[in-house]
Amino acid sequence: MLLYLVNPSNPLVSISLNRSSYWNRFRLWKPLGLLVLAGLTSSDWEITILDENLAPIDYEALPRPDVVGITAFTSQAPRAYEIAEGFRARGVPVIMGGIHATMCLEEASARVDSVVTGEAESVWAEVLDDVRAGCLKVRYDGGRATMDQISPARHDLLPDGYAFGSIQTTRGCSLNCSFCSVTEFNGARYRQRPIEAVVEEFKSMPEKRVLFVDDNLIGRLPQHIERAKELFRALAAAGTGKSWIGQTTINFADDEELITLAEKAGCIGLFVGFESVTPEGLPELGKKASMLSGRNIPAAVERIRRHNILVVGSFIIGLDSDRPGVGRLIAEAAGRYGVDNMNVLFLTPLPGTRLWKQLKAEDRIAMGAFPDDWKYYTLNYPVARYKYLSSGQVVREMNDCNGTFYSAANILCRLGRNVLDGRNPLFSLVGNLTSRRNSMLFARVYAALWQSGGQADETESFFGPRPDMVDVWETGSGQLRRLAAALKLQAAWFFRQC
Numbered sequence: 001m002l003l004y005l006v007n008p009s010n011p012l013v014s015i016s017l018n019r020s021s022y023w024n025r026f027r028l029w030k031p032l033g034l035l036v037l038a039g040l041t042s043s044d045w046e047i048t049i050l051d052e053n054l055a056p057i058d059y060e061a062l063p064r065p066d067v068v069g070i071t072a073f074t075s076q077a078p079r080a081y082e083i084a085e086g087f088r089a090r091g092v093p094v095i096m097g098g099i100h101a102t103m104c105l106e107e108a109s110a111r112v113d114s115v116v117t118g119e120a121e122s123v124w125a126e127v128l129d130d131v132r133a134g135c136l137k138v139r140y141d142g143g144r145a146t147m148d149q150i151s152p153a154r155h156d157l158l159p160d161g162y163a164f165g166s167i168q169t170t171r172g173c174s175l176n177c178s179f180c181s182v183t184e185f186n187g188a189r190y191r192q193r194p195i196e197a198v199v200e201e202f203k204s205m206p207e208k209r210v211l212f213v214d215d216n217l218i219g220r221l222p223q224h225i226e227r228a229k230e231l232f233r234a235l236a237a238a239g240t241g242k243s244w245i246g247q248t249t250i251n252f253a254d255d256e257e258l259i260t261l262a263e264k265a266g267c268i269g270l271f272v273g274f275e276s277v278t279p280e281g282l283p284e285l286g287k288k289a290s291m292l293s294g295r296n297i298p299a300a301v302e303r304i305r306r307h308n309i310l311v312v313g314s315f316i317i318g319l320d321s322d323r324p325g326v327g328r329l330i331a332e333a334a335g336r337y338g339v340d341n342m343n344v345l346f347l348t349p350l351p352g353t354r355l356w357k358q359l360k361a362e363d364r365i366a367m368g369a370f371p372d373d374w375k376y377y378t379l380n381y382p383v384a385r386y387k388y389l390s391s392g393q394v395v396r397e398m399n400d401c402n403g404t405f406y407s408a409a410n411i412l413c414r415l416g417r418n419v420l421d422g423r424n425p426l427f428s429l430v431g432n433l434t435s436r437r438n439s440m441l442f443a444r445v446y447a448a449l450w451q452s453g454g455q456a457d458e459t460e461s462f463f464g465p466r467p468d469m470v471d472v473w474e475t476g477s478g479q480l481r482r483l484a485a486a487l488k489l490q491a492a493w494f495f496r497q498c
């Protein structure tokens with residue numbers, strides 16, 4: 001029996017961006033949900049994973065499978081439905097699972113043969129038995145798995161081409177921020193996989209660099225932090241020589257032993273959600289306020305960076321408390337905090353979140369022609385009606401924020417700081433250059449989108465890239481050659497260290 005597991009692309013982000021710069025391949029991640037599903041599948045099934053983010057797929061040229069499983073974040077849903085339609089037209093039953101199908105059950109059910117809501121561990125074997133018996137049900141609910149039910153992901157099933165492997169050690173988050181789907185989907189209880197199972201899987205992964213996908217790798221309570229320390233000790237003892245990145249809250253910086261152990265275990269970078277830089281913004285978003293208010297953030301960031309761990313700060317534009325000028329405020333705060341890289345996203349009402357319920361009730365969903373408009377729900381588009389910022393203004397704030405943080409002068413300053421501190425500047429530099437490049441691409445995309453008439457409420461000048469953002473990739477070939485030579489030298493130096 002042949003099973004296809006498909007990760008749909010969102011052409012608005014994945015393929016276009018990945019092709020735009022060689023370095024974007026470092027932002028290509030394995031679809032871990034499908035690898036976990038494959039790990040749960042009995043050996044009498046032949047499994048092929050099709051990841052449209054890696055390359056376009058000619059489905060017609062592939063053998064006809066017995067069944068297809070499709071995953072989707074919300075932004076991938078329109079493409080997921082196209083793929084489903086194609087297979088169903090060939091008489092192949094299609095099953096959809098993952099976060100979007102769970103949050104928009106009715107919509108998905110109308111477009112596929114069967115929907116698996118929640119985590120798949122407890123029901124996947126039954127689903128496949130039903131396929132074999134020809135009695136697939138329209139809905140299965142996996143609820144939430146117990147962590148020893150999770151079998152190791154099939155990391156062997158995807159071809160090369162990904163810079164990072166992915167692994168998960170915990171599920172769930174108690175913080176329940178208003179814009180986030182995690183608490184609704186994975187629950188508020190912080191469920192932890194047995195450490196030995198994680199380490200065994202980590203060792204078996206072919207990649208030298210790994211993303212821990214946990215939403216908060218260290219949790220919140222003292223026992224969670226002790227568990228994280230145990231995990232880091234075990235990873236260090238395993239001596240794999242692999243390096244990894246993860247996501248955490250800023251309380252990571254409160255415990256020197258934790259940071260030291262993370263470094264020894266191979267940690268090279270952390271994503272930290274700061275979300276808002278105004279005192280009004282944090283309470284608006286939920287419980288995170290208590291973690292950030294009153295904290296000396298620059299000192300906290302520096303304590304992490306001292307251990308050769310890059311800090312990528314994440315921020316949101318478009319809160320009800322955000323007013324014109326917020327873009328520059330965020331960029332300046334990110335500079336003050338000392339983060340190596342900044343990720344700024346539009347406040348986006350994802351289905352199932354508290355924010356969705358609020359904005360829907362207030363009739364503030366601007367891009368609402370579903371399912372097609374889901375493709376804009378990548379957090380890179382202003383899909384809502386913001387309180388004090390029109391869509392033109394909010395885009396201008398975004399361009400201003402990126403333009404300030406990723407100005408050539410600021411990138412050079414961060415490069416200089418790393419060199420002076422004796423840190424390897426390569427990762428940070430590449431991150432800065434690709435973010436700069438991508439933000440310029442997005443500025444153009446916004447301009448084109450609004451010019452085409454879609455959501456226009458302002459003139460083009462609001463959306464165009466800032467004139468002081470000179471694109472080093474496209475202009476100044478001498479500059480580009482010098483940059484390439486510098487990167488090559490850095491890369492040679494870096495790989496000698498590995």
Ligand code: B12
Nearest residue numbers: 029031032033069070071073074075097098116119120181
């Ligand atoms: C790692 C990650 C990424 C990575 C890698 C994604 C990937 N390809 O796997 C990257 C960085 C690329 C990424 C990007 C984005 N992400 Co992201 N990401 C995550 C994160 C942290 C972990 C995902 C993961 O691997 N989980 C582990 C696996 C095992 O769980 P799972 O995928 O849910 O799969 C289980 C079930 O859902 C089910 N299942 C899943 N698929 C299927 C399919 C079938 C057929 C069946 C039966 C079952 C099934 O079975 C699995 C086992 O139980 C989640 C948060 C989270 N906790 O899930 C956010 C999350 C999925 N991301 C989110 C978002 C918003 C995004 C972005 C849109 C925006 C952004 N800038 O971050 C982009 C999307 C870009 C795009 N392609 O359109 C949201 C999605 C919400 C939504 N409604 O869509 C989440 C939930 C975070 C949040 N704050 O709400 N993300």
Ligand code: SF4
Nearest residue numbers: 173175176177180215
């Ligand atoms: S944003 Fe992070 S901290 Fe907030 S609920 Fe989601 S996973 Fe938890």
